[in-house]
Amino acid sequence: MSATVSIHQGKLEGDDQGGLFVFKGVPFAAPPAGARRWLAPEKAESWTGLRDARRFGAVAHQNAVMLSALSAIVVDGEQSEDCLYLNVWTPAPDGKRRPVMVWIHGGAFSIGSSSQPLYDGSVLARRGDVVVVTVNYRLGPLGFLRLADVTNGKIPATGNEGILDQVAALQWVRDNIAEFGGDPGNVTIFGESAGGMSVGTILAMPSARGLFHKAIAQSGASHTGAPVARANRTAERVLSKLGVHPGDAAAIRALTPAQLLTGTLLDDGITPDPELGMAYQPVADGTLAPRAAIEMVADGSASGVAVMVGSMLEEWKLFSLMDPSLHKLDRAGLGKRISRHLTAPAADALIDAYEKARAARGEPVTPAELFTAIETDRVFRIPGVRLAQVQGRHDPRVFSYLFTWPSPAMHGALGCCHALELGFVFGTNHLPGMTAFAGTGPAAEKLAVQMQDAWLAFARSGDPGCASAGTWTGYTEARRPTMVFGANTKLEDAPRDQERRAWDAIPDRIFGSL
Template sequence: MSAAVSIHQGKLEGDEQNGLFVFKGIPFAAPPVGARRWLPPEKPAPWTGVRDARRFGAVAHQNKMMLTALSAMVVDGEQSEDCLTLNVWTPALDGKRRPVMVWIHGGAFTIGAGSQSIYDGSALARRGDVVLVTVNYRLGPLGYLRLADVTGGKIPSSGSEGMLDQVAALEWVRNNIAEFGGDPGNVTIFGESAGGMSVGTLLAMPAARGLFHKAIPQSGACHTGAPVARANRTAERVLSKLRVQPGDAAAIRALTPAQLLTGTLLEDGVTPDPELGMAYQPVIDGTFVPRAAIEMVADGSASGVAVMVGSTLEEWKLFSMMDPSLHKLNRAGLGARMSRRLTAEAADSLIDSYAKARAQRGETVTPAELFTAIETDRVFRIPGVRLAQIQPRHDARVYSYLFTWPSPAMGGALGSCHALELGFVFGTNQMPGMAAFAGTGPAAEKLATQMQDAWLAFARSGDPSNESTGSWKPYDEGHRSTMIFGATTKLEDAPRDEERRAWDAVPDKIFGSV
């Protein structure tokens, strides 16, 4: 059955599906094509008549993603530079002011889309009587390639155009979500991986101030951002690989998306260039992102925003599967790997601390397991912990979680890996292709209920306490209360604190990126 709504741009026709109203592919900004490529998003043009909003819009240009074995994670559909659309699930098109939850997908700022079926908003919208929004934003070289300096200003891209797309989507929500039964004064942003890092960046961005009121960064927080010098080196290397002179703006503009996508790959056109690491990420440009996000949050950029932050226990095990040399790693090799990020002395101290803490808990202490545990914390857990430590200075509503449920896939080798919590949060853990990854049975369904209820309670009131999960105390440095989501969900003080303390002397710049 069709459903209609009128917004600022014009009329939309969506679908009524099992008691929900669903609108897809709504443009929240003008297509960033032609002369608009590499520029901040512009306001969307109005239309006459009724726009069909029953199908997802095109996805941002991207290379093939790694989780294609999981059908729920596959990015389907046409790829286009004209990708700035969002999708809305709502229980009713009325004047009721429901909490609004805006999802920012992950994917290393290079892959993903708001249309991935794992992010279907039906379960959350229905269970919590909320309005659920998922968004697309420009990815990779079209969203995060800084060209302003290397082209002498001929192409003025800051390297944070993808972040500005997210701001534009939030502005659209502020201006239009009431027509979908949502409350523009109660907006929660949440995202995982690069989406969580995006949430952490939005906490710092002046342009995003006031556009949201609560934030849930999952597996990523406020430590991911490239200084201008690094962003410029990336741009130079990308252009060199594409055999284009930095000063030749016309030649750069003439590059096709397919050509641009090869700019961080090795000669085989598939393997990422290890020297570039996480090549595309928000740029700390002094304007849109004035300083490192964690510094700005410490100074109060997110004052008045409630935060719920956390990670999975064994994030890096997902990436370890793609590192065939890891099982051959010895102690010397582990020290060498960590010394690329820290001094040799600091690396040795960190490794010893992890080995001691894990041995005391009866956990494996092979070099491969130690590397996985250290990278899990360096890239994902500790950034969340540090955000939880500083935000209470500006708002007492700060909550911490740790997801420990293990995946049954590959004989349990994935553990509680990166992205595993997504199906539980969205209630899509039972979708085709998800059972082998997320697990099934009464315990899995109980966990999904607990996580959805916590996320929904937080979006409603800023406090995730609820009947199925129980009372959840705010985070403070005295107790470090953390909700453990797993086979047994419980509130625990200072989990794995030995490892957290091992990072105390390590500066913020070490965290949150690869």
């Protein structure tokens, strides 16, 4: 069956799935192609007649997805520069003002899409009587390559075009979501990994102010963003790899998406250049993002916004799969790795603190395990903790969580790794490949219910406390209450605090980046 909705641009025909209405491939901005490549998004064009909204739109150009064995995270479909589409799941396109949850997908700002099966909004929309929106945004060199400086303004790309796409999607939600039965005055943004980092960035952006009212940052916070100098070095390196001169704007514009995607790869055309780290990320450009996002939030940029933030217990174990030398790591090698970001004395002190804390709990203290624990906290957990700290000084509605459920995959080698919570939040652990990754059985189902209920409660009222997960006290620096999601979900004060304290003297600039 079909259903129709009239929005500002025209009429849409979606699917009536019996108690749930789904509209896919809805354009929220004009195609950022041709003369619009590397420009800020422009308003979507209108149409006459009835537009088919029963199929997903094209996805952003990207290289092959990691872990493609998990079919639930595979990015299918046509890739195109014309990729600025969103999808809506709603219990009814009526006049009811339901909470709205806008999902920003992850993928290192280089891969992913709003149409991945893992992010199907059906379960959340049905369970919580909410409207779920998933959005695409430009990725990699088309969304996060800063060209304004290296081309002397001939190509005005700021390196934040992908983030501006997300803001444009929120503007579309403000203007149109009431037609889908959603409340534009009660919008929650949520995202994981690069999506969580996007949420942390949007909390700081003046242009996004007022477009959302609550935010959930999963495995990402407000510490990820390149200074202009780093973004310019990345652009220079990419253009050099592609054999074009920065002054030749015509040659740069003539590059195809396929060519651009090779700009951060080694000569084998597959392996990312390790010297670039996470090459593409938001840029603290002084205008769109006036300063580092965590500094902006600390100064009150997101005052009045309820925030929930958290991470996985062993995030880095997912990335360890791509680090074959890790199992050979000795103490000297560990010190060298940690010293990439810290002075040698600070690195040694940090390693010692982790070794003592883990040994006291009976946890492994091999160099590989210590490196995984330290990188998990440097890139993911401590940025979340610091976001909770600074936002809590402006709004009491700040909530912290730690996810501890282990993956059964690879005989437990993945531990409680990055991205493991996604199927629990969306209720998509039943999809092919997900059971082996996330586990199954009554305990897994109970955990999924707890997380969905908490996310939905937060979206509804700004308080994630619920009957299934229990009362959830707001974060304070005195107690640091944290909901620990796992086989025995419970609220704990200051979990793993010895490790957290080991970072106290370390500045924000070394967190959240690769």
